[in-house]
Amino acid sequence: MKHFNLFYVLEKSLKHCISAVGCTVVVCLLIFCRILNSNSLTTVRDDAFSGLPYLEYLFIESNKLETTSKYAFRGLRDLTHLDVPVTENTTVISLPRDLFIDLDSLIELDLRRNAFECDCRAKWLMTWLKNTNATVSDVVFAGPEDMKGKRLNDMTSLQNECVSTDFILHQSVASESLSVDTFSYKNDVYVAISAPSTESCMIFQWDHIEMNFRTYDNITGQSIVGCKSVIIENEVFVIVAQLFGGSHIYKFDDDQSRFNKFQDIEVSKISKPNDIEAFQIGSDWFFVIADSSKAGLSTLYKWNDNGFYSYQSLHQWYRDTDVEFLDLDGKAHLILASRSQVPVIYQWSRSNQKFILQGENPNMEDVVVVKHFRIKEELYLAMTRYIGDSKVLRWGTKQFAEIQALPSRGSMILQPFSFKERYCLALGSDYTFSQIYLWDEDNKIFDRFKEVYIQAPRSFTVVSTDRRDFIFSSSFKGNTQIFEHIIIDLSL
Known part of the structure; x- marks a missing residue:
C-alpha cells in the first residue's frame, strides 16, 4: 500500500508538472515508474521533470500528445528508458529539434504509433538516429502520400529537400559598370x-x-x-x-x-571592342577580343614572353558581340556570337596552330552573349537573346540541342554559375526584374527561383573568398551590386 500511495502522489505531482511551467518535484528515491500511462495529456512543456535527476524510466503511453517542448526532458541525464507512443487517433506531430540532447544515458526509446510528416522537421531526428547508441523503435511516416508507411530509420538523407539558397545585398559600388x-x-x-x-x-x-x-x-x-x-x-x-x-x-x-x-x-585591329576572353591552350596563353564595329576584326592575341601580339583574325565583317572559349570533347573551341547571324564555332587545329571555322548553331539568330557551363560532366550553353526567348542547349554526340527556352525581354546576359553543387542561371533584363533560376535535377531544367532588381544588368560574376560566396552584378544604368549567396537550413 505504501508503494501505491507513493506512486499515486507522484502521479498527481507529475501531471501538475506537465501542465504548468516551473513546477519542481523532488523524489530522489524513485528509480523506476510507469505512472503517466492512459491519461489525456496533450503537451509536455519545458522542464516538466525538473527535480527528478535520478529518474531512469519514463513511460507516457496511451496519451494524446500533440506537442512536446524542446526542453521537456532537460536534466534527465540518468534516464535509460523512454516510451512516448500515442493513440492512433492523435493529431500528426513533429518533435522539436534536439529534444533528446540531454539524454546521455538513454538505452531504449519507443516512439511507436507517432505519426510524423516526412518533411524538414524530421531531418534532425534522422541525423540523431544515425548517431545514437540507443535502441529506437521504428519511426514511420504518415505523410505526404508518397512517403506514407516508410521508415525514417531507412532514410539516408534529407539534405536536398531541407536546404535552400538566397542572395542578400552585401555591398554597393557607387558606379555604373559593364563587366566584372x-x-x-x-x-x-x-x-x-x-x-x-x-x-x-x-x-x-x-x-x-x-x-x-x-x-x-x-x-x-x-x-x-x-x-x-x-x-x-x-x-x-x-x-x-x-x-x-x-x-x-x-x-x-x-x-x-x-x-x-x-x-x-593595335588600333587598326580593334576599333569597337565588345568582349574579351583569355585562355590557355597547352602551355600557350591567348586572349581574343570580339569587335562589334561595322568593319570589325575579332582578333586573337598570343603571348610570346615579352608581350601579346596579334596572331589571327576571326569572323570578319559580322559585328561580333561576344566570344566564348570552351573545351569540347577534349579540343579547344571558340564560339563567336553576332546579332547579324547565328553563332559560329571555331575549332583549334593542332597541325595548323590556328582556329578553323567548324560550323554554326542553326536557328539561333539575334544571340548577343554565349556562356558555357557543366552539370555533372554534361556540357551546356546559355544563349542570351535581347528579343524573344533566351535558350539553354545541351551537347549531344555531334551537336548542341535546345532543352529549354526562357522568356527574356531586353536581356543582355544569361549567366550560369554554381555554388556547392547548386546550379543557377541569372537572366538580366533592361525593362523589368532580373530572374534567378535553379537547376531541377529530376526534370533536367531550370526553375524560376528569385527576382532581383538591377538596372540594366550586363554581367553576373562569382567571387569567392574566406569561405563566402558573392555575386557581382554590373549595371549599365545604376550602381554595381554585390550579393552574398547564403545557404538556408529549412530544418531549423
Missing part, C-alpha cells in the same frame, strides 16, 4: 570592374578584417568597356578594352603596388 572579372594573387582576391561612365577600370581587394571589398587601384582611360585579368608565371596583367584611344594592357608592379601600362593593342 576576378583573380587571385598571393593569397588575396581582387576584382576588376570596367566603368565607362567614370572612364576607369576599378580594382577592388577583399579586406579580410573589414569583410568588405575595398578600392585597391584605379586604371584610367577613355570609355573603358572591358577589364580582363591574365596571370602568366606569377605576373598579373589586365587587358583594358576602350572605345576610344585604343586598348591597352597593364601589368601589376609589386614594388609600387599598382598597375602600370605595359603594352598598347
Whole structure:
C-alpha cells in the first residue's frame, strides 16, 4: 500500500508538472515508474521533470500528445528508458529539434504509433538516429502520400529537400559598370570592374578584417568597356578594352603596388571592342577580343614572353558581340556570337596552330552573349537573346540541342554559375526584374527561383573568398551590386 500511495502522489505531482511551467518535484528515491500511462495529456512543456535527476524510466503511453517542448526532458541525464507512443487517433506531430540532447544515458526509446510528416522537421531526428547508441523503435511516416508507411530509420538523407539558397545585398559600388572579372594573387582576391561612365577600370581587394571589398587601384582611360585579368608565371596583367584611344594592357608592379601600362593593342585591329576572353591552350596563353564595329576584326592575341601580339583574325565583317572559349570533347573551341547571324564555332587545329571555322548553331539568330557551363560532366550553353526567348542547349554526340527556352525581354546576359553543387542561371533584363533560376535535377531544367532588381544588368560574376560566396552584378544604368549567396537550413 505504501508503494501505491507513493506512486499515486507522484502521479498527481507529475501531471501538475506537465501542465504548468516551473513546477519542481523532488523524489530522489524513485528509480523506476510507469505512472503517466492512459491519461489525456496533450503537451509536455519545458522542464516538466525538473527535480527528478535520478529518474531512469519514463513511460507516457496511451496519451494524446500533440506537442512536446524542446526542453521537456532537460536534466534527465540518468534516464535509460523512454516510451512516448500515442493513440492512433492523435493529431500528426513533429518533435522539436534536439529534444533528446540531454539524454546521455538513454538505452531504449519507443516512439511507436507517432505519426510524423516526412518533411524538414524530421531531418534532425534522422541525423540523431544515425548517431545514437540507443535502441529506437521504428519511426514511420504518415505523410505526404508518397512517403506514407516508410521508415525514417531507412532514410539516408534529407539534405536536398531541407536546404535552400538566397542572395542578400552585401555591398554597393557607387558606379555604373559593364563587366566584372576576378583573380587571385598571393593569397588575396581582387576584382576588376570596367566603368565607362567614370572612364576607369576599378580594382577592388577583399579586406579580410573589414569583410568588405575595398578600392585597391584605379586604371584610367577613355570609355573603358572591358577589364580582363591574365596571370602568366606569377605576373598579373589586365587587358583594358576602350572605345576610344585604343586598348591597352597593364601589368601589376609589386614594388609600387599598382598597375602600370605595359603594352598598347593595335588600333587598326580593334576599333569597337565588345568582349574579351583569355585562355590557355597547352602551355600557350591567348586572349581574343570580339569587335562589334561595322568593319570589325575579332582578333586573337598570343603571348610570346615579352608581350601579346596579334596572331589571327576571326569572323570578319559580322559585328561580333561576344566570344566564348570552351573545351569540347577534349579540343579547344571558340564560339563567336553576332546579332547579324547565328553563332559560329571555331575549332583549334593542332597541325595548323590556328582556329578553323567548324560550323554554326542553326536557328539561333539575334544571340548577343554565349556562356558555357557543366552539370555533372554534361556540357551546356546559355544563349542570351535581347528579343524573344533566351535558350539553354545541351551537347549531344555531334551537336548542341535546345532543352529549354526562357522568356527574356531586353536581356543582355544569361549567366550560369554554381555554388556547392547548386546550379543557377541569372537572366538580366533592361525593362523589368532580373530572374534567378535553379537547376531541377529530376526534370533536367531550370526553375524560376528569385527576382532581383538591377538596372540594366550586363554581367553576373562569382567571387569567392574566406569561405563566402558573392555575386557581382554590373549595371549599365545604376550602381554595381554585390550579393552574398547564403545557404538556408529549412530544418531549423
